[in-house]
Amino acid sequence: MSVNSQLPVSGADSADTEQNGFRLSRRSALRGLAGAGLVSLVGVPAFAGSAAATSANVSLVQSDLSSNITGMGTGPLPGSTAYLTGSPSFVGGDYDAYVSGLASFYGSGGTFSSGSAWIWGSPDGTAAHDEPAGELIRIEETVVLTDLNGPFTLEFAADNLVAAYVNGSLVGTSVDWMVPKKVTLTNLVVGPNTIEIRGMNAGSDADGDGVANDPNPAAVRFELVGPEQPAAIALDIDVKPGNGDETDPINPDARGVIPVVVYSIPDFDAASLDVSTLRFGSAAAVDAGAGASAAHGGHAEDVDGDGLVDLVLHFPSSDAGFAAGDTEAKLVGQTADGTDAVGSDVVRTVGGKGRGRGR
Known part of the structure; x- marks a missing residue:
């Protein structure tokens, strides 16, 4: 016209x-x-x-049942730190599993919002709560940022060990499953950012043989917090x-x-x-x-x-x-x-x- x-x-x-x-x-x-x-x-x-x-800080991405669990596999024996820098060999499967009842004692010192959840999974997709000793899980999320006026903090925890990567760089680790780790991020970019969490289950000594290599409950939780992105x-x-x-x-x-x-x-x-x-x-x-x-x-x-x-x-x-x-x-x-x-x-x-x- x-x-x-x-x-x-x-x-x-x-x-x-x-x-x-x-x-x-x-x-x-x-x-x-x-x-x-x-x-x-x-x-x-x-x-x-x-x-x-920008407005007050909000949760920009967090662990929940929609989290993109990209792999699971067998890691090093408990006590090793090789998982922090290596790229584990993962197998496919359905891992959207919610480990209920853990928030009351796992990560009790954290400041996670109520919207985040403890998650893990099992290779057969049964959502069993007990996971093999040395089992690794990798979770990836992408968050698109349009403004870098921070601060931006990433909080994460896992039973038992956890390493967090942002845009391919290691930003923090923790072996204290009772207390979440919180880090201020300095390597975020305008546009897509990849948040990767690697968790490891160290196992337990359920059979009393003195070796912590028995399956036990496992969970991982994370949350990226920062200023709400402007409209x-x-x-x-x-x-x-x-x-x-x-x-x-x-x-x-x-x-x-x-x-x-x-x-x-x-x-x-x-x-x-x-x-x-x-x-x-x-x-x-x-x-x-x-x-x-x-x-x-x-x-x-x-x-x-x-x-x-x-x-x-x-x-x-x-x-x-x-x-x-x-x-x-x-x-x-x-x-x-x-x-x-x-x-x-x-x-x-x-x-x-x-x-x-x-x-």
């Missing part, structure tokens, strides 16, 4: 612009609802560099507006620039964006920290005729990182006051295969 006014394109842009026609945004109804206070435009994940204040403004964007298609065509090998409109709504002025912070491209490229910067500072125009001035931008195609088969374009950045903002649009690729994932 077109509108009467056409957005002027400067002489510098006109030769390279893939599309210079504009149409009413296909999400104009959504913007109307948002303006009426019926749709929230906040609550999506924020991005790096936010200056927005971002949800941008209403339109890639190559005016093309008449619901899915905007993108040629991954095209040169020139791709026009993108950021629409203003009653509760958001697109002019409040800091253009120097914006990155645009395929969702895969932008999520990886790449994408194209704006070719110029953008200019103002009421593109959709709703009486609100929108922001029109152009991004170099060669830096946007589109590849054959991409279906989503993403724009991320910040407002002038440091509030994160993100928007996306549906696209389809035509023509070439692309030249990588942007710069």
Whole structure:
């Protein structure tokens, strides 16, 4: 659907612009609802560099029945510390097991939230509470951080031994199953972070032969705590507006620039964006920290005729990182006051295969 006014394109842009026609945004109804206070435009994940204040500490990831238990196997004999640096040979199986009744005496000095749980498992998937002496369990969780204004602390405990890794680096160990270990993390990054907990059951001397090599109950528990990640403004964007298609065509090998409109709504002025912070491209490229910067500072125009001035931008195609088969374009950045903002649009690729994932 077109509108009467056409957005002027400067002489510098006109030769390279893939599309210079504009149409009413296909999400104009959504913007109307948002303006009426019926749709929230906040609550999506924020991005790096936010200056927005964070709230009180919350549990960001913790052990529970949905934890990703990635392996179990036989470790060294009790008393050895080889498990701290080695990579145990694990076997597959169903390990989602909750060891009930242990929280009352395991890790009694901890500050775990009520949402975390003691978990372990057994190789046959029976969720038996007794585990073999020397048995190892490895649990991995991924947490995506958008703001590193900490502190971030990882608390963990296991019966009997535990080692914790963050992004592949050992951050702490403990052989005191009665008292959880708490460490302040300094190697977190913006984006995905891998939390790995390795627990080991040292066994017991149930048969009285003087050797602690008999099966006994085992459990592991962990929790990452940090400031609640700030929300971002949800941008209403339109890639190559005016093309008449619901899915905007993108040629991954095209040169020139791709026009993108950021629409203003009653509760958001697109002019409040800091253009120097914006990155645009395929969702895969932008999520990886790449994408194209704006070719110029953008200019103002009421593109959709709703009486609100929108922001029109152009991004170099060669830096946007589109590849054959991409279906989503993403724009991320910040407002002038440091509030994160993100928007996306549906696209389809035509023509070439692309030249990588942007710069």
